[in-house]
Amino acid sequence: MIKLKLQGAVAIVTIDRPQRRNALGSALMAQLGAALAEAEHNADVRSIVLTGTSPAFCAGSDLKELAGLSIAEMCHHEAVTAAFARAMGYRRSRSLPRWRAMRSAVGLFSPHRATSS
Secondary structure (H helix, E strand, C coil), X not given: CEEEEEECCEEEEEECCHHHCCCECHHHHHXXXXXXXXXXXXXXXXXXXXXXXXXXXXXXXXXXXXXXXXHHHHHHHHHHHHHHHHHXXXXXXXXXXXXXXXXXXXXXXXXXXXXXX
């Protein structure tokens, strides 16, 4: 679902889930986090381009996946997705600790980790 391609000093990370309009589900988020971390830690990479295959860059959260979750699990999913999106905004010099934290959060990205209230 995620493709990582290096073109010189540019890493191109492509969300490739066109049948779901590149919607962000748990598996895709884990793969995306791994690909971005790999590019981030590659000393030859100077920039990262995040793109999506047609027909859409990214539809947002995977609503079909969310429909099968409890309210607590949905909240967990959305909190991790939001933290992930915020972490992408930091430059390399400031991002390594944030990426490590984000990778830890994505590693915990499982609807089964949430608890009901």
